[in-house]
Amino acid sequence: MARRKWWIVGVAVVACLGLMVGLTVRRLMTEHSRPVGHGNLTFDVSADGSKIVFAAQGRGGRDLFLLDRKSGQVQALTNSLDYELSPAFSPDGRRIVFTRGKPGVRADQLCITELVPPLGIDQWTDADENIASPTFTPDGQSVIFSLETQYRWGGLASNWNESGALVLMNLQTKERKFLISEDKLAYDAAVSPDGKLLAWRDLRGLCLAELDQADAPRVVSKSGHSPTFSSDGRQLAMVAGTYIPDFHVEIAPVGGGPAKKVSNTDGAMQVRFLPNGRILVLREFWRDGGFGEPTRGLCEMDQDGSNAREVISEAMLKNPMRASK
Numbered sequence: 001m002a003r004r005k006w007w008i009v010g011v012a013v014v015a016c017l018g019l020m021v022g023l024t025v026r027r028l029m030t031e032h033s034r035p036v037g038h039g040n041l042t043f044d045v046s047a048d049g050s051k052i053v054f055a056a057q058g059r060g061g062r063d064l065f066l067l068d069r070k071s072g073q074v075q076a077l078t079n080s081l082d083y084e085l086s087p088a089f090s091p092d093g094r095r096i097v098f099t100r101g102k103p104g105v106r107a108d109q110l111c112i113t114e115l116v117p118p119l120g121i122d123q124w125t126d127a128d129e130n131i132a133s134p135t136f137t138p139d140g141q142s143v144i145f146s147l148e149t150q151y152r153w154g155g156l157a158s159n160w161n162e163s164g165a166l167v168l169m170n171l172q173t174k175e176r177k178f179l180i181s182e183d184k185l186a187y188d189a190a191v192s193p194d195g196k197l198l199a200w201r202d203l204r205g206l207c208l209a210e211l212d213q214a215d216a217p218r219v220v221s222k223s224g225h226s227p228t229f230s231s232d233g234r235q236l237a238m239v240a241g242t243y244i245p246d247f248h249v250e251i252a253p254v255g256g257g258p259a260k261k262v263s264n265t266d267g268a269m270q271v272r273f274l275p276n277g278r279i280l281v282l283r284e285f286w287r288d289g290g291f292g293e294p295t296r297g298l299c300e301m302d303q304d305g306s307n308a309r310e311v312i313s314e315a316m317l318k319n320p321m322r323a324s325k
Contacts, residue, residue, distance in 0.1 A: 078121070083100065095115065184202040201226075268281050
């Protein structure tokens with residue numbers, strides 16, 4: 001009788017373990033790890049420099065917010081359990097493209113929201129493929145994004161690379177054109193204002209090429225990422241460095257020549273040009289020498305790092321609506 005009792009207990013334990021394993025496998029197959037960290041604080045500035053869209057603390061881990069630079073007022077563009085990232089303005093400033101992840105769904109999808117009534121969000125993809133770092137082309141008729149189709153398995157490391165092929169998608173026909181193959185692990189695409197040049201990061205470094213000849217790029221920087229063109233298309237700014245404490249902004253002439261380091265940009269995560277030639281820099285830095293919680297914020301400065309002023313504070317990134325009041 002005792003043996004039978006222990007046999008029943010053993011079967012119950014095995015069944016419970018099997019159920020736990022099955023639920024874990026199912027979770028890994030359907031969930032995408034989206035940690036709330038420095039890599040998920042992203043922003044963009046409108047072509048006229050009047051507005052900034054940024055991803056910050058929200059209901060879904062990250063929501064999108066719109067800052068009017070003149071009034072200092074912040075508007076919530078999303079307020080859901082979804083996870084929104086990588087916002088970018090259309091050339092006319094009327095739309096924003098971004099990626100969105102839903103609870104229980106493994107891949108992030110491409111979405112576009114209108115900033116003029118009627119407001120709404122349109123989802124443009126729905127396949128089991130991950131979309132990252134989207135950007136509009138200068139004519140506003142297409143979007144370029146990083147596309148990844150191979151999910152990485154491996155316990156806690158199971159995830160997407162957030163990089164892959166660079167794809168140009170026509171917003172009228174949804175036709176796709178592959179610019180860079182997936183094995184290059186490309187991301188952070190930027191298009192020159194005239195639509196002729198494409199800059200991006202892949203395994204080779206920060207690359208620059210003609211949009212229709214992206215298979216033969218010039219490597220501008222081995223460590224560069226987050227490229228952005230000046231409004232006249234003559235300069236290319238980037239974040240360079242191997243590790244976060246070494247990250248800094250560099251500006252290079254598009255036509256060729258050495259890049260110049262911008263002072264006071266240690267811990268830079270992202271950079272954008274303003275129409276007046278100044279730059280916006282998203283930074284992460286430690287006030288106490290590398291210990292404790294890092295401070296994050298968005299600053300505006302001259303191209304030599306002088307005359308800096310804070311545009312978005314740490315408090316606004318943590319609670320955008322309260323900090324703007």
